[in-house]
Amino acid sequence: MNNTPILSLENVQSHHRGAQNLSGISFEVQKGELVSILGANGAGKTSLLGVIAGQFRASNGVIKLEGRDVSGLPPNIINKLGIGYAPQNHPIFDSLTVKESLMLGAPNQKVDVLALFPNLERKHNQRAASLSGGERQMLSMAMALQNDPKICIFDEPSSGLAPIIVTQVFDAIRKVVEAGITVLMVEQNARAALKIADRAYVMEHGKLTLSGSAAELANNDEIRRAYLGM
C-alpha cells in the first residue's frame, strides 16, 4: 500500500476549442515529494494543473489520487478528496478579510498557514480587495491549504513577487512539504524551482519531454540553455 503514488496520471489528453493541448501525459508523484513542472508559456502546464484539479475535463486518460480514479469528478469533490489548488489568476473573495478567507474551509492541521506568509499575517484583518497583486497570490496559496489537502497544486507561485518574498514563498512551500503535504507546482522561475524541488518534469507542446531529479536537470545542458540562461 505504501507504494501507491499519491497522484498518478495515465495518458491524459485534453482539448481546448478543438485543439489538443495535452497529448498523452503520464507521471506519478509520490507521497512527501515536491515536484515541479517547467516549460515555456503555451506548453500546456496550466491546462495540466486545471485538469488534475477538475477545472477542465480530460478527453482521455485516467487521473488517480492514492489509487482512486478521480478523473471527471467536479472540482469541489476533488478538493474534498484531498487536492488543494491555487490557480494562476489567483481568484480570491474580495469582500472577505484575509482571516475570513482562511475560515472558508477547515483549518490545516499540519501547518500554521498564516505563519507561512508573514505578509498575510500582518494584514489578516484587511479585506482581500485591498491586497496587492503579490499578496493576492499568497492568499490564494494559503486558501489552497485549507481542508487538509494530501497534495497541493500551485500554479506559478513566484510570479509577480519581490525577490525577498520569492525566497519567503519558496521557504513556505518547503515547510508545507516538510509537514507531510505533497506539492506539485508549475514554475517559470526554473532556477529557484530546481533549487527546492525533489524532482522535475519539462513540458513542451502538451507533452512531458524530460524528467529527472532536480539536481540532474539543473546540470542538464539542454535545460541550462533553455531555462536557466547559461
Added chain:
Amino acid sequence: MTTTDLIKTSPTRVNLDILGYVGLAAVLIIAPLLTSNAYHLNVFVIMAVNAILATGLAIVVRAGRLSLAQASFGGVGGYTTGILTTTLSVPFWVALPIGGLLAAAIGVLLGLTSLRLRGFYFAIATFTFSQLAIVILRAWTDVTGGMSGMFGLPHPTGFLGFDFSDPLQYYYLVLIFLFVAVLIYYACTAGTSFGRGLSVLGEDEVLARSIGVSATRFRLLAFAISSGIGGIAGSFGAHFIQGVSPSDIQPIVSIFIVVMVMAGGAKTLTGPIIGAVIMTMVPELLRASAQWSMVFYGVFLLLYVFLFREGLLPIVSKAAKRLLARFSNGTMSNSSAVPVQFLSADQCKPDISPTPVGSGTFMAFQGLGCSFGSLRVLSDLNWGVEAGCINGLIGPNGAGKTTFFNVMTGIAPLTDGTVRWHGKDILPVPEEMARRGVARTYQHARVLENHTVSETISLCAELSKRNVSDAHLNWLISVMNLKHLANVNGKDLTHYQRRLTSIAMAMASNPELLLLDEPLAGLDDTETRELSTLIAKIQRETGNTILLIEHKLSEVMALCSVLTVLDHGQIIAHGTPAEVASNEDVIEAYLGHE
C-alpha cells in the same frame, strides 16, 4: 514589398451586414402592404413605436447601463405632446420636439444623480423614477387626467397630401422616424468618435477612462439621447391610439422593452428592431388564445436565457457568416470600429515624444499620500520622474507600487500632497491624464475583448484625442510583432499576446509618460528577453519617458537608468541601479540576503 505589407480587411463582413440592413428595411416597408386588415395595421404601428423605444434604450445599454424607465420617457413625450396639442392647442409638429427635448432633459437630471451607480443599482434607481412618474401623473389630475389619463389626442397634422389618420400612412411616418433612430444609434456605436468611445466604455470602464474617454460626460449624453428618442416614440404612440394613461408607463412595459433589446441582440444595430417585431407581432398572432401567448413568452425567454444570451440576431448572423466564411477567408468581429490603415513598410515611423529632451522632471510629487479610510497606503512621497529614460519602481509586494500608478492616473484618490505636471499643480482624473499624455498598462493585461488588435490600437489613438500619425501606429504594430494578429479579437489572444497588445494600446496615444505595471510577470524566459528588448527599443526610438514596475531584477537593472524603491508606502532608496543594489535598506526589505 508594399502589397505584401498590406493586410486585407475582410469585405464579407461589411457586405453581409449591409445586405441584412437592406433586407430588414425592405421587409418593414413591404410587409404592411400585404394586409388591408385595419387591426393588423394597428399592430404594425405599435410594433414600429416599440422598435423606436427599444433602439433608444439600446444606446444606454451599449454604455453599460440598464434602464428600467424607457416607457416612462415615452410617457413624458406622450403626455407633453398630449397636453400641448389639446389644452394649449399647439400644433403637433411643434409639440413633438418639445416632448423629445423634455424627455431628454429629464434623462439628464436622472442621469446626473444616478448614472454613477452600476449594474442593479442603476436599474433600481430608474425603476424608482418610473414609479415616481406614475404617482405624479395620477395625482396631478387637473393637467394629466389622473388615473384615466388623457384621451381624444389629435392625429399629427397631415402635409403634402398625407393623412395620418390612416394607419398605413401613420405606419410609414413612424417608420421614417425609426430609420432616423437607427441612424442615431449607429452614430452612438461605431459611426462617430463619441459612439466608439461609448462602446469601449460599455466594455471596460477602467480601461476606457485610462485611454481618454470621459465616462460621466459620455454616459450622460448617451442617456439624454436615449430618453429623447423614447420621448419621441411615446408621442407617436399616444397620438396613434389618441390617448395616454399611467398604465402605458407601468414598469412591466419598460421590462418588455428591455427584453426586446436583449433578446434581439443589444450589441447589434438592428437587434432591438428584431426584438420589437418578435415581442409585438407573435403574441398578436397568437391572440386567439391568450394562454398560448403566455406560453410563447415563456418558451421564448427560456430559449433566450439558455441558447442565445447575446441575442437572436448575433446567432443568426454568426451562422450566416460561418457559412460565407467557407467560401472566403472572412474574419469575424462584432465591432465596426475602423482598423488601422496599413501603410507600406518604409512609411512606418514612430512619432517622437513631445517632451523636450533634458527637460528634467515634468511630472513631480510633493508630500503625496493615499489612504483608503483608515488604511494608509502611500505617505509623504517626494519624487519626480526623470525625462527621456526608463525609470524603475521596485519594492516588496504590498509596498504601494500599483497604488502609486493609480494615484498618478487618478484611479486612486490623492489624499495628501500635490502632483505637478509641467510645473502646474493638477488633480489627476483618469481621462484627463490620458489626454495629457500619461498612458498605462495593468498588472493583468487589459485589452478590448471584442475588438480586433488593429481596431483596438486605432481606437486608443483616436480616443486619447492626441496627435498621432498613421505612420506611428504602423510602426507600433510592426515593432510589437502584432501584424499577424491584426484581425484577431482581444479575447482570442494568448497571455503574451495580450501583454504586447496592452503595451501597444498605451503607446498608441504617443504618450509623454508610459507607465508599465509588471510587464514581464508570468512570461517565460524567451518572452521576457524579447519584451524587455522591445521596451528598450520603444523608449529609444520615441524618446519618451517610461516608469516601470517590475520584479525581474536582471531586466530591471539592465533597462532602467534610475531606480526608486518603495516599502510600506514610503521611498526607502533612490539612485542608479548599482547604488540601489548595494543599499543595505533595499537588501533588507527587498532583495534579501542570498
